[in-house]
Amino acid sequence: MSNDQSSQPDTLNSAERATIDASVAAPVILFFGTAIFWLLFGSFFELISAIKLVWPCFLDGCGLFTYGRTSVVSLNALAYGWATPAAIGIGLWLTARLCRVQLARYKSLMAAGIIWNIGTFVGVAGILIGDNTSISHLNFPGYSTHILLLSFILIAIWAIVTFNQRQSGPLYVSQWFLVAGFFSFPWLFATASQLLIWKPLQASAQPAIAAWFAGGFFNLWLAPMGLAAAFYLIPKTIGRSINSQHLSLLAFWSILLFGAWSGTSRLIGGPLPAWMVSVGVAASVMMIIPALAVALNLHFTLDGHYAPMSWSPALRFTVTGVTMLVFTWVFTAINSLPAVSSVTNFSDITRGLNLLGYYGFFSMTAFGAIYYILPRLTGKEWPSSCLISWHFWLATTAVLLGVSVLLLGGLIQGFALQDIGVTFRSSIEFAYPFRLLAAVAALLIVGANLAFAAVFAGLHWSLRRPGTAPALIAVREENSQEPVAV
Amino acid sequence: MNKLTLLFTGIFLTFGSAWVGLVAYPVANLGHLQPLPNEETGGVNPPTVSGLAVAGQKVYAANGCMECHTQQVRPDPLTTDIAKQLGKRQTVPRDEIREHTPFLGEYRIGQDLSNFGARQTDVAAIHRHLYSPKSVSPWSNMPSYSYLYEYRKVVSQPSANALQGLTGPRAPKPGYEVVPTQQAEALVAYLLSLNQNYPLPESPEPTAK
Numbered sequence: 001m002s003n004d005q006s007s008q009p010d011t012l013n014s015a016e017r018a019t020i021d022a023s024v025a026a027p028v029i030l031f032f033g034t035a036i037f038w039l040l041f042g043s044f045f046e047l048i049s050a051i052k053l054v055w056p057c058f059l060d061g062c063g064l065f066t067y068g069r070t071s072v073v074s075l076n077a078l079a080y081g082w083a084t085p086a087a088i089g090i091g092l093w094l095t096a097r098l099c100r101v102q103l104a105r106y107k108s109l110m111a112a113g114i115i116w117n118i119g120t121f122v123g124v125a126g127i128l129i130g131d132n133t134s135i136s137h138l139n140f141p142g143y144s145t146h147i148l149l150l151s152f153i154l155i156a157i158w159a160i161v162t163f164n165q166r167q168s169g170p171l172y173v174s175q176w177f178l179v180a181g182f183f184s185f186p187w188l189f190a191t192a193s194q195l196l197i198w199k200p201l202q203a204s205a206q207p208a209i210a211a212w213f214a215g216g217f218f219n220l221w222l223a224p225m226g227l228a229a230a231f232y233l234i235p236k237t238i239g240r241s242i243n244s245q246h247l248s249l250l251a252f253w254s255i256l257l258f259g260a261w262s263g264t265s266r267l268i269g270g271p272l273p274a275w276m277v278s279v280g281v282a283a284s285v286m287m288i289i290p291a292l293a294v295a296l297n298l299h300f301t302l303d304g305h306y307a308p309m310s311w312s313p314a315l316r317f318t319v320t321g322v323t324m325l326v327f328t329w330v331f332t333a334i335n336s337l338p339a340v341s342s343v344t345n346f347s348d349i350t351r352g353l354n355l356l357g358y359y360g361f362f363s364m365t366a367f368g369a370i371y372y373i374l375p376r377l378t379g380k381e382w383p384s385s386c387l388i389s390w391h392f393w394l395a396t397t398a399v400l401l402g403v404s405v406l407l408l409g410g411l412i413q414g415f416a417l418q419d420i421g422v423t424f425r426s427s428i429e430f431a432y433p434f435r436l437l438a439a440v441a442a443l444l445i446v447g448a449n450l451a452f453a454a455v456f457a458g459l460h461w462s463l464r465r466p467g468t469a470p471a472l473i474a475v476r477e478e479n480s481q482e483p484v485a486v
Numbered sequence: 487m488n489k490l491t492l493l494f495t496g497i498f499l500t501f502g503s504a505w506v507g508l509v510a511y512p513v514a515n516l517g518h519l520q521p522l523p524n525e526e527t528g529g530v531n532p533p534t535v536s537g538l539a540v541a542g543q544k545v546y547a548a549n550g551c552m553e554c555h556t557q558q559v560r561p562d563p564l565t566t567d568i569a570k571q572l573g574k575r576q577t578v579p580r581d582e583i584r585e586h587t588p589f590l591g592e593y594r595i596g597q598d599l600s601n602f603g604a605r606q607t608d609v610a611a612i613h614r615h616l617y618s619p620k621s622v623s624p625w626s627n628m629p630s631y632s633y634l635y636e637y638r639k640v641v642s643q644p645s646a647n648a649l650q651g652l653t654g655p656r657a658p659k660p661g662y663e664v665v666p667t668q669q670a671e672a673l674v675a676y677l678l679s680l681n682q683n684y685p686l687p688e689s690p691e692p693t694a695k
Contacts, residue, residue, distance in 0.1 A: 056629055062633060067554070071553050133547065203588045204580060206512075207579075209513075216504075256496075270558050346594035418565065424597055
């Protein structure tokens with residue numbers, strides 16, 4: 001184990017921790033609460049879309065709920081309504097704790113949270129009334145992206161100020177990821193909005209930029225924020241430090257370097273210079289390096305200490321989430337090899353990998369973080385361990401089911417689309433049973449999210465008497481040495 | 487890695503390198519493509535399209551057609567797009583210059599439409615399909631765009647542009663007719679304009695094997 005100071009998350013005593021937590025509580029709860037609303041909203045639209053693919057008569061002939069709008073609304077509501085605010089909430093709390101400063105400019109953050117949600121609402125409404133920009137992952141019309149960017153600027157200013165006030169000492173690995181995420185997101189978002197929406201370039205220049213944005217949104221924004229949470233929560237919950245500083249460094253820099261270039265791999269054979277695609281493919285394959293570095297580092301950290309996963313919801317969700325991230329990167333690497341992607345591109349495999357990355361990794365990790373953070377902010381315990389358990393198993397089953405049917409069905413669909421002897425009609429018929437199961441997975445996700453919303457509501461409105469023991473999802477082993485939470 | 491400035495510089499450089507390659511490079515090199523003169527017709531390649539077709543791009547975007555249809559023909563021998571007659575040659579950046587947003591698409595839940603205008607020229611058939619895809623292809627999972635059409639009572643004379651030969655549950659009752667709105671007309675004009683059958687030097691047609 002490394003003796004480096006910075007492999008310790010923080011060395012605060014509990015009173016200091018409590019003051020810092022209390023100072024960030026209001027904005028973080030605002031971000032989490034609204035995020036959970038959009039999570040429900042988005043997954044509900046995802047369910048509608050998944051049903052429509054197998055049963056097109058469902059809500060048909062109505063412009064507001066046509067497939068081309070519901071599927072776009074679900075993706076964007078989840079990306080900007082749920083994932084981004086959840087990442088911001090986690091980021092605010094972690095920044096305050098790791099920089100060991102009490103929150104400054106509390107009001108500007110509350111304003112940022114409210115503005116952000118107005119922007120999301122306007123964007124979703126804009127898509128529904130027909131102002132979709134048709135740029136994947138950035139479908140919100142231009143008038144709403146201005147609002148979102150304004151909100152994020154407030155947050156970024158706060159983050160810069162807080163990092164500058166931080167108490168001296170080595171930067172912990174989570175802080176690297178936080179800086180990277182808070183830095184990348186506005187740059188990605190502002191560049192793409194400006195060049196593709198506000199003052200669009202000639203269309204011939206747009207594909208590379210759109211792909212760069214979509215790749216960066218996951219690899220440079222959500223992945224760093226999720227990993228920042230994981231690298232803090234895992235050592236905290238099991239009471240050990242991160243195994244290797246070197247592996248952390250390797251993971252961090254390889255994510256930044258290759259993640260930034262990885263987006264264009266999905267445009268294989270597309271209308272852009274071939275070298276851009278080649279670089280994208282190379283970078284996507286190289287994402288194996290951070291995948292292994294993260295997996296090994298966290299595994300060695302957890303080795304022999306996996307037991308708390310059975311009772312701590314935070315640890316269970318986080319470790320599951322990071323495991324799915326490793327699989328996302330490995331599958332994406334395989335899927336971007338030209339021999340594979342020439343068959344699988346444009347198939348349901350893309351939907352499967354999105355599900356794995358956005359829900360399997362990011363949402364699960366964010367759930368874990370929220371399970372950890374909220375009781376500390378509110379001083380209350382989660383109301384029902386049974387519901388948490390339902391949440392976990394529904395979500396995990398949904399991801400495993402959804403991803404496996406979409407990957408398998410997508411493979412068959414891809415071969416059908418590629419084979420000269422197979423008609424187009426067959427590609428739809430082959431995909432049908434898999435899409436049916438994918439709709440079941442979408443239903444399970446709605447169920448999981450409802451369970452999560454219910455525990456959140458229960459905590460918020462104090463359905464549990466104060467002073468009771470933490471909600472553990474299984475009985476803690478007697479004479480166990482691990483502290484549950486610090 | 488304990489210095490914020492060091493960390494920040496590193497992030498700036500890695501992020502910036504990709505930004506230069508994938509953002510600044512296309513802005514400088516692909517953002518000002520011009521159509522090429524066409525000696526045969528005296529026009530240009532790609533040909534200019536009508537204002538109605540340009541309006542149709544907005545309808546295409548608004549209704550999320552891109553969620554199910556791609557618009558890119560990928561090259562031989564990497565893929566079988568050309569063998570499957572989705573187009574005669576690979577789609578290249580210059581093909582996109584007529585669009586506001588390139589509708590490349592990520593999913594082929596429906597067919598590729600890059601050259602739809604080259605294989606279908608029957609306007610009435612396209613309207614019937616958009617109004618009720620299932621009446622044309624019963625196995626289709628394409629949504630109905632009936633909301634881009636007006637379902638109304640025939641007053642004195644049936645309208646000249648009313649859809650003919652509709653079958654299935656969405657067919658009008660006697661005394662009623664289905665008339666395309668401005669949006670539907672624009673969308674169809676746009677679909678008809680999707681045709682990359684003009685030569686571009688940077689995208690030669692593969693020679694027959």
